[in-house]
Amino acid sequence: MRTKTSRARHVAIDHSDGEPLTRADLQYDLLHHIFADDTKAFSDPQTGPTKLSFRDLFVNAILRSPKAKAVLKEKLALPAFATDFAMLALLTNVGRIATTMSFFAEMRTSQRTYHPIPSLQRTSGNLLDGPRIKHILKTSVLEGETKHIPATPAQVLARVKAGQIPPATLPNLIFVFSNHSAEIGREHLSDMEFVDLFLPNDTSSASRARAFLWLCYHYHEGPPSGDDDYDSDGSGMNPFSDPDNIGKPPRLVVLSPDQAALENVEPEEDKALAKRLIAQREAIVQEHLLKESAKESQARATTPGGTPSPAKTKGKRSLTAKAGTSAPLKRAAKEENSKPELDDNGGFTSVAPEVSTPLRPIYRQVRYSPSREPRSPPPPPPRAFSVLPPEQHHSHRYSPYKDSRPRTMLQHAWHVIASSDPLADSDEEPDDEHVRRDHAKRLSVIARVRGKIPTPEPEGLRTIPLRLSHWHDDLFV
Incomplete structure (x- = not known):
């Protein structure tokens, strides 16, 4: 029995x-009848x-999209x-593929799941x-x-x-059909919605394939004139x-x-291909x-005293960090009885037998201590933020460039606009000293405007006494 959506x-x-x-997930037989x-x-x-x-016509629409890359057009x-x-x-x-899905094995971001x-x-x-498609x-x-693209069936x-x-x-x-599924169903499909x-x-x-094609023709080519009555010669007739x-x-x-059991049957060759x-x-x-x-291992060997140095990463999330990873992919995450885990930069670090030195934070959490502060000027708020003193800015472990000079927030904003691709892969997100310093400044401004630290609190903050007058001096160093 059919059910309404x-x-x-x-x-x-x-x-x-x-x-x-x-x-069966794709309703492949339906797709086959539509495209055949x-x-x-x-x-x-x-x-x-x-x-x-x-x-x-559908393939041509994809080819003419300005966001279709040359490699995709060549394959099409x-x-x-x-x-x-x-x-x-x-x-x-139609909404069956979520924007969290990815369909190529080389995918490395943890924001999506891989599916053959x-x-x-x-x-x-x-x-x-999903997002690119x-x-x-x-x-x-x-x-x-x-602009002014039709958004409702009536506008179409x-x-x-x-x-x-x-x-x-x-x-x-x-x-339009998907966004007005119930309306399309009431108008043309009786007790079904469009997405059904x-x-x-x-x-x-x-x-179902023929009903879908009928809807596409009805709205793409238009209903017949004359109160939906077809001409006597058959012109304008919906072929579906x-x-x-x-x-x-x-x-x-x-x-x-x-x-129904005879439709969308998974052949043995598809099962074998899925395993491969x-x-x-x-x-x-x-x-x-x-x-x-x-x-x-190389970083540990080249660091004096055998202390593991921070791995040089690009801020990428690991391809195995996704929660709920399937059993076959979980096995790939094991190596010599050492379970890889994500560090604060999104890279892998080994939890055994050694523990990496905790990262030195750019920010320090400030808590007011009456015993260490003079009575004048007035005591600062209970909690605030400050950045590290200028002399420490180029000594923290994140910095890949020891001689990088800081940019102002305006200079950094202009650099991002001029040099970044808004559609770039999430694996290629920049992670350098300027990006971290810009994030630090923004976080300080937000904390100052709100009068309290961000929620949730950033990890790795330390408590130090600090006078309120230091706030403005340290904020934009």
């Missing part, structure tokens, strides 16, 4: 790190009167990869991750359209009635309509349990751990 339902696929996405339909019924402004199939020239990537993009389009997709990895090529789709707009139909066909690109049209078409249920994949009820959405076919992809991921994790262990 409630607002509270979690539409996105929810799997642990390292767990493959199966055909070669009905050339959709208008493309750049091809003139020539009509395209849904698959070709291969039909098999283009179809697989477009299927994954459509799932992202055997059915969509028939060829070599990077399937990217969604950004590509969001920036896919009609030529010359920079208003553009069609005004003669603008197509009124939006397919990705943005599908975003992509969720596991007992209706056939073929009928119900054959027994011209102009209406196709009927959704309900399957028996035995019939998981093994590939484990090898990459292990290789990363070995490199980090070698760096730690």
